[in-house]
Amino acid sequence: MGAKKYGVIKYEDTLLISVVGQLDEDSVFPTLELSGIKIVELDFENMAMINSCGIRDWIAWLREIPEKIQLIYKSCPVNLIDQINMVEGLVRTGSEIRSFYVPYYCEACDFISNHIVTSAGSWKNFRPAELGKCQKCGQNVEIDVIESKYFKFLKRF
Amino acid sequence: MSRRLVVENFIKEVGSNVLKRIVDKVTLVNVNNVFSDKIGDTKYFDAISFYQAMDDHEVMAFASHSKINHILNIEDPIVVKHLVLSFLMITQSQIFHTDPFAAIMSIFLADERAIDRFLTKGEADFPDDLSSLRVSFCSSSDKEDVLETVSEALNEIPGASRHRSEIVLMVDELFTNALYNAPTTLMGNISKDRKNMVVLGSAREAVVQIAYDKKLKRVYIGCTDLFGTLAPNALIDKVYQTYNKGVESSISFACGGAGIGVRLLFEKAESMSICVQKEEKSCLIFSIDLSQKQGGVSKKSLHLLQV
Ligand SMILES: [Zn+2]
Numbered sequence: 001m002g003a004k005k006y007g008v009i010k011y012e013d014t015l016l017i018s019v020v021g022q023l024d025e026d027s028v029f030p031t032l033e034l035s036g037i038k039i040v041e042l043d044f045e046n047m048a049m050i051n052s053c054g055i056r057d058w059i060a061w062l063r064e065i066p067e068k069i070q071l072i073y074k075s076c077p078v079n080l081i082d083q084i085n086m087v088e089g090l091v092r093t094g095s096e097i098r099s100f101y102v103p104y105y106c107e108a109c110d111f112i113s114n115h116i117v118t119s120a121g122s123w124k125n126f127r128p129a130e131l132g133k134c135q136k137c138g139q140n141v142e143i144d145v146i147e148s149k150y151f152k153f154l155k156r157f
Numbered sequence: 158m159s160r161r162l163v164v165e166n167f168i169k170e171v172g173s174n175v176l177k178r179i180v181d182k183v184t185l186v187n188v189n190n191v192f193s194d195k196i197g198d199t200k201y202f203d204a205i206s207f208y209q210a211m212d213d214h215e216v217m218a219f220a221s222h223s224k225i226n227h228i229l230n231i232e233d234p235i236v237v238k239h240l241v242l243s244f245l246m247i248t249q250s251q252i253f254h255t256d257p258f259a260a261i262m263s264i265f266l267a268d269e270r271a272i273d274r275f276l277t278k279g280e281a282d283f284p285d286d287l288s289s290l291r292v293s294f295c296s297s298s299d300k301e302d303v304l305e306t307v308s309e310a311l312n313e314i315p316g317a318s319r320h321r322s323e324i325v326l327m328v329d330e331l332f333t334n335a336l337y338n339a340p341t342t343l344m345g346n347i348s349k350d351r352k353n354m355v356v357l358g359s360a361r362e363a364v365v366q367i368a369y370d371k372k373l374k375r376v377y378i379g380c381t382d383l384f385g386t387l388a389p390n391a392l393i394d395k396v397y398q399t400y401n402k403g404v405e406s407s408i409s410f411a412c413g414g415a416g417i418g419v420r421l422l423f424e425k426a427e428s429m430s431i432c433v434q435k436e437e438k439s440c441l442i443f444s445i446d447l448s449q450k451q452g453g454v455s456k457k458s459l460h461l462l463q464v
Contacts, residue, residue: 025297025333049322051329052418056408079322082452086424087417089405103451105319112319144319145452 006030013038019047023054029061037069045075050083059089067094076100078114078145084153097123097157105144106134112144123154160209161189167207167231171240175276182248188219188228205243207231212455213424214400221397224390226461235373238265239428239458241275246432246462249281253462257432257440258366258379259287265377265444266370289368289377295357300332303365314369316447317376323425323451324378327443328365330418331380335363339382339439375427379442387439389431389461396420425453430460 007018008030015037017030032040050058065071073091076084078101084090091097101114113135117128128151134141158166164187172180188208205227208216220228227243229236242264245252253260263283264272274280290310292303307328311317317324336355357363363382370377395416399407407416419441423429426443433439446454 024329025337049326049329051326051333052421053333055404055417059405059408078451079326083421086421087404089403103319105450110316110318144450146450149452 007043008032010037015040016043017041018043018045021046022048023050023058025051025053025057027054027057029057032065034066034069039070039072040065041072041074043074044077044080047077047080049079055083055087055090059087062089062092067092071095073097074099075116078103081150081153085149088156091153091156093156095157097153102128102150103144104132104141106137106139106141108139109134109137111136111141113141119157123157126151126154159189161187164189164207164209164231171207175240175244176279179244179248179276179279183244186223186225191223203247205229205240205247213453213457216457216459217393217397217400217423220393220459220461226389227459229458230456232456233427233458235265235375236458237272237276238267239460241267241272242430242460244275245281246460250462250464252281253432254434254437254464257434257438258289258368258381258442259285261379261430261432261440261442262287262289262368262377265375266368287368289366291364291366293362293364294332294336295359295362297336297353297355300329303332304328307365307367310367311376314376314447316374319451320376320445320447324367324376324445327378327422327425327445328380330422331365331378331441332363334418334441335380335382339363339384339386374447376445376447377442378426378445379440381438381440383438385434385437385439387431387433387441389433389463392416392419392431393461396423423457423459427454427456428458428460431462432460433463435463 006020009016013036015032017040019042071092073095076097081100097119099116099118101116103112103114105112111134128143128147130143132141168185168187171185184204186204186206188206204225206225207229209231216228229239229243233239242261245264263285267283271283274282292306294303304325308321308325311321311324340357361383363380366379368377396419399416399420404417404420422443427446428444430442
């Protein structure tokens with residue numbers, strides 16, 4: 001059930017890779033044709049989950065991509081951010097995290113919604129919205145992570 | 158008041174309120190006091206240790222160095238239940254032989270009176286009418302079904318939706334651990350490549366169990382395999398290395414290894430209990446406090462038992 005499908009699109013000097021499904025022991029990572037490529041954009045919008053086997057294989061796969069190629073991470077889901085906080089090597093030094101999701105919880109209707117935040121060039125002054133309104137019932141929602149833990153990774157970017 | 162003193166007072170209270178014949182059988186250790194100097198002392202073999210305000214890394218460091226099998230956070234809302242579990246694991250380990258998940262759950266799900274009766278009168282009459290979700294599996298191809306069954310069961314638990322992806326991931330880790338790590342000592346290293354299909358014989362079927370404490374809003378996630386090859390202290394050392402050296406340097410690229418998987422489980426859980434009957438069965442249980450935000454709390458209690 002692992003991520004066997006990757007959308008790989010080449011656009012000038014950029015390779016766009018969409019990760020689909022689960023990154024786990026069944027995942028098969030694509031062999032990349034990197035001649036003339038300066039940037040690899042990794043889109044996690046459709047990634048469902050990453051487990052410890054997926055982490056191990058991902059790190060091994062990243063090592064195949066030459067250091068001089070810039071890596072950009074987009075639409076990182078909550079479970080990927082959790083793992084990035086635990087495993088530094090999931091995002092190698094010098095990479096850019098362009099956007100990621102922040103979860104909000106509505107206690108009134110037990111509803112979770114994930115909101116994407118995008119970098120305005122730097123994460124230095126980034127402050128997440130702590131509260132908002134539930135898109136389902138209109139009640140107040142609150143950020144559903146311990147901020148000091150969840151946003152720890154931003155110190156690196 | 159310093160942390161050391163707060164913990165000291167807690168220990169004094171335990172010493173004076175718990176039945177003497179129970180409390181006299183164990184050593185009560187103040188982690189905030191012994192952390193730096195006396196760890197590793199063999200007198201702590203049958204010990205229950207208590208701490209306050211330490212993060213996951215520090216708790217693992219203490220567990221790894223001290224070899225103390227019971228580490229309790231005094232701010233844990235169910236610390237008294239953890240205390241009872243520790244006493245029973247040390248003094249009556251046989252009750253965890255037949256069905257470790259059910260035995261541990263009977264304590265976690267017991268009401269206050271039953272807990273109090275044990276601590277003050279020594280009566281261990283915990284209800285064993287556990288209703289839990291049980292999903293058995295014997296092949297790597299069962300994974301999708303197991304995860305789907307668990308995910309569906311979470312629909313019936315109020316407040317579980319915010320923790321769904323964490324719980325499913327935890328079950329995923331427990332599944333792969335039971336299938337790929339548990340059999341390796343007995344069957345060689347063939348199954349260690351996790352891309353290989355693994356099929357356990359029906360006599361070795363593993364089981365994932367989920368129990369729910371409605372009153373205290375907790376979900377317990379357990380997995381039992383019938384190999385009993387897990388070495389709890391070695392596992393703790395592996396997990397500690399992921400903190401100490403960093404996960405990346407601790408990953409074994411050639412083969413699996415449970416260090417990073419259990420680190421992931423430990424991070425997300427609010428308690429971890431590992432119960433191993435050598436060459437018979439291994440049971441790992443993690444709990445999630447549904448009233449807490451995603452990502453795990455740092456008030457963890459842990460128990461290790463090997464018989
Ligand atoms: Zn709502």
